[in-house]
Amino acid sequence: MRSRMFITGATGFLGGELAAQLIKSPQWDEALFLVRACSPAHGRLRLADTLLKHGVEFKLIPRLRLDQIICGDLNTAFEWGKDLHKLADQLDIINLAAVTSLSHQPSLWTSNVTAVVNMAGLLQGLCAVRRFIQVGIATSCGQQAISPVLESYDAREHTQHFLKYTASKYAAESQLRKKFPTLPLIAVRPSTIIGHSQHGCTTSGSMYWPFRIARALGCFPFKPQQAMDIVPVDYCAQALLFLSNKRKLADRIYHISSGLIDSCTFAEINASITQAVASSPVQNYQYKSTTEISKLQSQFPELLGACDTKLVMRAIRTYALFSLSGLTFSNQRLLDEGMPPPPPFSSYAGLCEITSQTSSIIEQMQHDYS
Secondary structure, eight states, X not given: OOEEEEEEOTTXXXXXXXXXXXXXXXXXXXXXXXXXXXXXXXXXHHHHHHHHHTTOOGGGGGGOOGGGEEESOGGGGGGOGGGGGGGSSEEEEEEOOOOOOSSOOTTHHIIIIIHHHHHHHHHHHHSEEEEEEEEOOGGGGOTTOOSSBOTTOXXXXXXXXXXXXXXXXXXXXXXXXXXXXXXXXXXXXXXXXXXXXXXXXXXXXXXXXXXXXXXXXXEESOOTTOEEOEEOHHHHHHHHHHHHHOSOOSOSEEEESOHXXXXXXXXXXXXXXXXXXXXXXXXXXXXXXXXXXXXXXXGHHXXXXXXXXXHHHHHHHHHHHHHHHTOOBOOHHHHHHTOOOOOOGGGTHHHHHHTTTTSOHHHHHTTTOO
């Protein structure tokens, strides 16, 4: 029986990078993509645009065929209709579709939990699922966890979730295991994904804005020597393809992370940015609490550009939940499978700064807080 790769969320940041890497491989011809679109032609146009934004050469775009597009989204899985026959094979599923905003979104739980469970039930009854990779987030471990967080760690009912978003990722994994015990589920949890190791923030400035705010204000809820677990999107996509393609895996849960060895401190990241843009280092940078930073709101428009100061402050408070935890995540399982370690953020943070100059801080922030 032939095996096909079925990818959801391919027009997103991580999904787009995964598709951009996949189109250069022989596996592409058998790949299927779930795309929110009114027709296959519309879906092909959306995915082609994503591929181009991720640096795919125009000459490769004809490899994307109409019959590779399944129109719809996770919330309409039972309405995929005439496209369902395409899924009646052996499938390797990589589920990347999700509502990822750090702000409250009414559709978050329905999309990230209920729809994922419904799709898994549909596909398990329809085809032979060889592997179902559910992409979550490492911080679904909760605020009570202690670094380095092991892949096996689970506080269960004692988990103190950071946000509804992280809670939804935890719930999706839990419900998939409970409702489908025979599903060949592999939970993959990236840490913080920022930029691309070769292209910086050209495609997306997601999660880079806190570093720009910290440098503009001269303070942030970052302690200078605090370790930050950050990976580039290209490494994350490589790891997902690696785990999907490996014939046998030793475990059922993996972190895609920097771990203790390749995590960087804010001081190292700041030095990298300063060197790249040939600017003066941030003088007298200080760690400050969100309460202290809130007293600077009147200075936000001057230092950050035109902005809704209350919205910026809410975003800073949200990010502080993660930064103050100081969590790093063990990547030993992934390394033991044979995946090389990620490049440290300090090796390409300067490139992220250079490629961010065409976007304001507030525009970047809207990637995560809209």
